[in-house]
Amino acid sequence: MKKILVIEDNPMVIKSLEFKLTKDGNDVHIAHDGREAMKFLKEGEFDLILTDLMLPFVTGNELISYIKKVYPQTPIIVLSTSTQETIIMDAFNMGVDDFITKPFSPNELSLRVKRLLAKS
């Protein structure tokens, strides 16, 4: 069972991610903001991290920098409602592995997650 950390503050999006990723056989942990995410990350490593970019307390970019420094091998998928090219490019430049626009297609989410978990 793969350990996935979801960092997201929209409760409906959290519910959908938790349902889908758990159904796909993963061990899903939820952080509702950047601070909570940092606590999880200090406790141990994850096989995959899905994170929003606009988070309370610690921004998505700060979080991505931290993850890349402490767990450079952990793949990251960015969740965003934004389709702005600059935001997507910035995220990729910081080393994220993939990008999913919310609300996501369940099949697309499964495929992208499985692909990265197979690599990790």
Added chain:
Amino acid sequence: MENSTYAPSRGFTILLVETNIIEQEKFSQIAISEEWNLVYCKSGIEAIQWLQNNSTADLLVIQEDSLPLNGFQTADYIKSELGLALPVLISVDNQLTEVRPRVHSYVEGFVKKPFHKQSLIEDINAVFSKSIEIAPAQNNRYSLNYLNEIFDGNESIIMESLGLFQTSVDSELKSLNNVLTHRDFTKIREIAHGIKPSFAMLESETGETICHLINNEAKDEEMAYLIGELQQEFNIITEQLSRDFPELNSEV
């Protein structure tokens, strides 16, 4: 495609998606005795292909847990993508909950398995006694299609999500109005960005568009108007949700 026609040529044409061989055979026997034309499809996708390649059928009976598209997803595709007013009955193994027919308003009914001749005929007659909608809930400002897709038609989780929509968006709108009084436009944009997916998940194009405008395009002086419009859209959706699902009011 391997469709097989069992029954005599007169009467209804019924597409059946059922993987349980015993239930298939029972249905087939009932179809023969009632002189229905039965077309057996191995999956919802095969039923969709059959409908694309043939003149329309009179009814689709499809098992709830059909794969890769479940019964609800297949019904949704037939009505919204093919634009066919084909009545759909979902066959279920488990007990029907009271809320299920309302969550899945775009199917015409449910039939319990194991199939029994008398109840099956009653269920089918009930379908033909009501009007068939091509797309459900035409007048609603929300749709459950996406929630049905993402939650595999699980109505208790869909209901939970509707409750989350009501409580979380209501709270965020209060925050929006509060930060508006402080003219904190950066925070206003952040909040709109955060609730945009909630409207999108209920397929509220208006709500989603207003959130997008607030977050990306609107000038500071337009914010008060747009927040008012967003509040109004939310009020309409919650009124419709309360009408369609009165139990939400007691849960919130």
